[in-house]
Amino acid sequence: MGLIIDKNVVLIDQKSNEHLVTTKEGNPKNFVIENEYGSIEVTSVFTRLKASSKLRRDRKSKLIGDNCPLIYALKKKDGLTTTFTTMKEVIRIGCEIVDDLNIDPDSSLVCTPSAHNIVKHVANVVARKFRLTVHENLLAKTSILLAVKDLEKALDRTKNFSDAKEIRNQIEKIKN
Incomplete structure (x- = not known):
């Protein structure tokens, strides 16, 4: 379905x-x-x-x-x-x-950033059921420009050919 x-x-x-x-x-x-x-x-x-x-x-x-x-x-x-x-x-x-x-009782719930409250709602349902802590602001959305800059920094640091190739492919995919 x-x-x-x-x-x-x-x-x-x-x-x-x-x-x-x-x-x-x-x-x-x-x-x-x-x-x-x-x-x-x-x-x-x-x-x-x-x-x-x-x-x-x-x-x-x-x-x-x-x-x-x-x-x-x-x-x-x-x-x-x-x-x-x-x-x-x-x-x-x-x-x-x-x-x-x-779910392991020592787990925490981390919400992914969203403009809709459904993520927060589902996290709260799961948290109540399993008595877990919800962390709403650990992750943040980023802009395309910042994502590309981060990937370019990673590309500069990598020494592995296949990792570099994958990073270049990701940069191209984002830019197109």
Whole structure:
């Protein structure tokens, strides 16, 4: 089950496998991010799906909703909206996923920056259920210009050829 956009309205569709896994099966998404300072475990209640390779290669045509149309609909961006029924279903499924989470009691919740309060709302639901602390302001959005500058600094410091190549590719992707 995924999302579709029908006349700028974002809806859950059982036949779709686009944008978001909207079932308990396939959720939550767990992964570990590692760097020289250590590692952090990340859990996302819903798994976002990447656009098809064909759509991602066509950089000239911007995807409506930037491959996350539900968030754009909640923010009323790109002319997108959603329905009460869709949100009710997303919340129902989200609660089922949260009920099945296995979270270490020493964990903390860190909210990703968002112009919509849904991230904060979900974090508070999980925090109440598992008696966790929520940190809302540990992460901040950055501008494209600052992201490119940070990548260029990393490029100057790297000595690994494959890392340098990957950083150059990321810089090009951001600039285009």
